[in-house]
Amino acid sequence: MADDRDDSETTPAKGVSRRGFFTAVGAGAIGAATLAKAQPGAVAPLAAKEEPATITLVVNGRRRRLLAEPRWTLLFVLREKLGLTGTKVGCERGECGACTVLIDGTPRYACMTLALEAVGHEITTLEGLMHGEELGPVQQAFLAEDGLQCGYCTPGQVMAAEGLLRANPEPTLDEIRLGMSGNLCRCGAYAHIFKAVAKASQLRKAAGGEP
């Protein structure tokens, strides 16, 4: 097909009202406002949904600079632009947790986070839990207890477990359940996931609490 027209990626910016921004991105903008308040100096710029902006994300300790549309989710950018496909896409509506990443150490749904909102925050993905080529303790525990089946929800489960254990290094079974309740597993591996999180708690402790 001929590339005979300009795409919006290259269209110059037009004036955008604050109202237009909220209309364009919906509820995500509320999150942006909240995050921005918590982190002065990291205010997400207002822009049209298709107008690309250069942003810098800190992912797994590295700064990644890219051109992103304001409507792009962190999930989309991680997977399709940065090649970090350890983060999975399950629903894109905040229901399943397959896209769970850590933002400043706390589990968050990457599908409900705009890439712009993540600017100025530390993002950790499944790949960021690796010790070089070695699995980290939570990953090792999931392997040993078979806390996975098809493996597609697994990266999200691992990130949720990592976040839980950072906040609560020795959770009870009820705390594990609650901590993992934002992550669906259709293969139904939950009973093994509970065991895996308990084992991960021990492995992390043995490793001195390091992720």
Place this chain on the structure above:
Amino acid sequence: MKTRELYYVDGAVPQSDAPERSPRPWGRTRVVGRPLPRIDGYERLSGAAVYPSDVVLPQMLYGAIVRCPHAHAKVTTVDAGAAAKMPGVRAVITGATPAADLRWYYSPTVVTKLFDPECRFAGEAVAAVAAETPQQAWDAARAVAVEYELLPFVVDEHKALAAGAAAVQPGGNRVGEPVRYARGDVAGGFAAADKVLEATYSTAAEIHTPMELHGCVASWDGPRLTIWESTQGVYPVQQRVAAALGMPLANVRVIGRYMGGGFGSKLQADKYDLAAAVLAKLAARPVKLFITREESFVCVGNRPPMTMRLKAGVKSDGTLTALEMTVLGTGGAYPAGGTSLADWLVRDLYLCPNVRTEMTDVFINGGPARAFRAPGHPQGAWALEQMMDALAAAIGMDPVELRLKNIPKVSQARGGQPYTSTGLDRCLTEGAAAFGWSQARRRAKADGPLRRGVGMAAGMWVAGGGGPPSTIVVKLFADGSANLNMGASDLGTGTKTVMAMVVSEELGVPLDRIEIENADTGTTQYATASGGSKTVPTESPAVRDAALAVKRQLLAIASDELKAPAEALRIEGDEVVSSADPAARRQIARLEGLQRRGVLVGVGTRGPNPEGKIVNPVAAQFCEVEVDTRTGVVRVLRFLSANDSGRVMDRLTYESQVIGGITMGIGLGLTEQRVFDRQTGTMVNANWHDYKIPTAMDVPADIVAVPIETPDDEANTAGAKGLGEPVTIPTAAAIANAVYDAVGVRVLDSPISPMRLAPLLSAARQGGGR
């Protein structure tokens, strides 16, 4: 039972040649049966595994499908002009696009088009677009202007045959003649009974919703098409796509090395494959087309809802005298097995001389059903196993005892052919003992608002024996490491791990020195789709045959070099040793003949199943629940599953199958149901908030697997039967029986939601019940 439906192929099921020799049964094993972690666990946990939805190709576009929002409508005009001019849009296809004028069939006689002018359910494909980003693709999809002529619809299967009901298909709403089965004298059986009970049970439609969405990446290389597909079977996808596009099979390569769950909904190609292929062709760019989560609820299958009237007669000593069942079900708007196998347990689970069943499958304006983990069986169990519980209560007998009274050793519904093995009695007795059934039954229910109860149910799976075809290639490299090549997908059941264990068992190669190549029509051997609980019993004998073919060559080489007869040689660790002369031994990696050859290749196939015998797995499950009588909330406290699936191949992934099947059964029993809006005919809960699958809060941590391990050496050379489906068949019924035990209320319709149970509890209280 070798049907096209279970193997999901168009036309005849292909054959593979039987192996030339049949090895002795394993007896004691060294590797097989141990609790070993997954061979691909590292890839799945590190993020290194590339699932089809992870594929990103240079220049790749993103596709989206425009779907009909109406339950029944005729497409009058499609104006894609505005959409085609939108930013980033590279291709738009509609029913008027010549390249997209493709046939799509549901049966040999029910044929539609990729974009058919008549939309028979909300969610039918109408057009598709490809753009530089998914956001642009969706903007364009929304801008495709479609005008519809609305037609009358019916989404309630109970109204589908009523006079004046909207016709879903031109021939009316019956999917063929009712399926009838009868044996013995049913009227006589009821007359001879001491107790006859009758009830109508129903199960709601359940949606598969695997975690990885359905979809593919399609990429052309001139006349050749490569499709990365999230699928249970790369070969069925290749077959369908090649046929639809009129291409040679060799030019359609389907790759699905990893896949994120299917449960039966990914056994076949889908319209999105054709849409992606045509968009990619027209745009001359690769196209990634994965459907959205909302779409996954309406257009890629479901477990058909069923209404089951069941009448049963029993003597006071527990002998079943007659069973009579009528079933109404629907597979949606196209022929899709709306009552498929729903009566199988009534026909064959228990000894009963007099049985009659009749099943009526009707069309409604709903998405077509697809096979869903043991098609028809959990529904049938919901009816039969609640009925057995009620019969036991009616004659004052323990429910386990009643079932033990009626254990068949032959398949009554298949001409009395014997089972190669059936451990149903052991599942019941050993399961009950491990659960502490008798003690738990006697325990007080407590007087407060929280009441505890226990329940059990049994089941069998009509297939699960596997069979040909399967072809496997095992290569042994000069250093003694191995490569296993098989066509089968690993759905997360542990197929790859189990097959590597079989290679290790025969050749002594440690698992970390076995590389597996699978699920790729370009490079791996023919396999039917993974499904029907047939993958382990189908593939492991073929893997064993291939490994043995390598072993024979290896021992022949060693025999020359050690000057010892091959029959006296065996593999011990990384050496070949002679049983006759312990000094005669050599490291495999140092065999000169192997070095010279570089690689030994063994080809294995799956031999036929035993003539005149039936291979079926069986199960019994036990559970304890707590019912809050104020709210109707049911909590499952613990579960136990005793399964006879023959030899346990990997004790760890075996347990995973058990907990997974039970978890899915908890969904069927307690939370899952498709809800149609009767006014619009559309599904109102097509998302995971409103359609609730079990979460970590809904399942017990205490789930115990009790393998009743009797290697079935008559069934196949691995001694294994299927497991993945039997583990979910009795679950929902066991929960319903436990709820009855707890509160004395029988819930005949699934799911047992608080919304359903609370009014029943209230009615029971008013009626003087407890």
